[in-house]
Structure formats: structure tokens, C-alpha cells
Amino acid sequence: xxxxxxxxxxxxxxxxxxxxxxxxxxxxxxxxxxxxxxxxxxxxxxxxxxxxxxxxxxxxxxxxxxxxxxxxxxxxxxxxxxxx
Ligand SMILES: Nc1ncnc2c1ncn2[C@@H]1O[C@H](COP(=O)(O)OP(=O)(O)OP(=O)(O)O)[C@@H](O)[C@H]1O
Numbered sequence: 001x002x003x004x005x006x007x008x009x010x011x012x013x014x015x016x017x018x019x020x021x022x023x024x025x026x027x028x029x030x031x032x033x034x035x036x037x038x039x040x041x042x043x044x045x046x047x048x049x050x051x052x053x054x055x056x057x058x059x060x061x062x063x064x065x066x067x068x069x070x071x072x073x074x075x076x077x078x079x080x081x082x083x084x
Contacts, residue, residue: 037063042070 014021043062047070051058056073 042068044070 012023047059047061056071061070
């Protein structure tokens with residue numbers, strides 16, 4: 001088992017080289033993902049509704065000049081007590 005863990009790089013030598021120990025965990029993933037956009041960059045000046053679902057409406061807006069579909073939660077559902 002030790003050999004298997006070593007071969008997968010899960011174990012490494014301790015600092016003084018006397019024994020193997022688990023590798024330190026990588027740093028946590030940052031909260032803001034790189035695919036997350038800043039809502040302030042959405043341009044709704046020529047927005048048009050293009051669809052509606054149970055929880056929200058879909059509007060065509062622009063992000064950095066690119067047309068995008070934005071789902072906006074229905075205001076009737078925006079009360080925290082109703083959001084699951
Ligand atoms: N990316 C998109 N581009 C164009 N139209 C879209 C896009 N996403 C949704 N729509 C339109 O909006 C309608 C509703 O989409 P939505 O994702 O809200 O549906 P839903 O999954 O049924 O909704 P809900 O999860 O709120 O019940 C779609 O049927 C479609 O006509």
C-alpha cells in the first residue's frame with residue numbers, strides 16, 4: 001500500500017528524510033471562479049425578453065459587446081425565505 005501511495009505521489013519524504021508523510025494539501029480554490037462575470041458589465045439598455053421559465057425570465061443583453069442570454073430571477077421569488 002505504501003508503495004502504491006508513493007507511486008501516485010501521495011506520500012513524500014519528510015523534511016529530515018527519516019520517513020514518508022502525506023503531501024501537504026494544495027491551497028483552497030479561490031471563491032471567485034474565472035468563468036464568473038461581473039454583473040455590472042451587463043448592458044441591459046436594449047434588453048428584450050426572449051423566454052420565461054418557472055423561476056425566472058430570460059432576457060437578451062450584452063456583455064462586452066457580445067449578445068448574451070441572462071436569466072433574471074422573478075422578483076416574486078427574490079425573498080430569501082422562498083429561496084431554497
Ligand atoms: N441561452 C439562451 N438563448 C436563447 N433563449 C434561451 C436561452 N436560455 C433560455 N432561453 C429561452 O428561455 C426559455 C426559458 O428558459 P429557462 O432556462 O428559464 O427554462 P426552464 O429550465 O424551463 O426554467 P426554470 O428552471 O426557471 O423552470 C427557454 O425555453 C428558451 O426559449
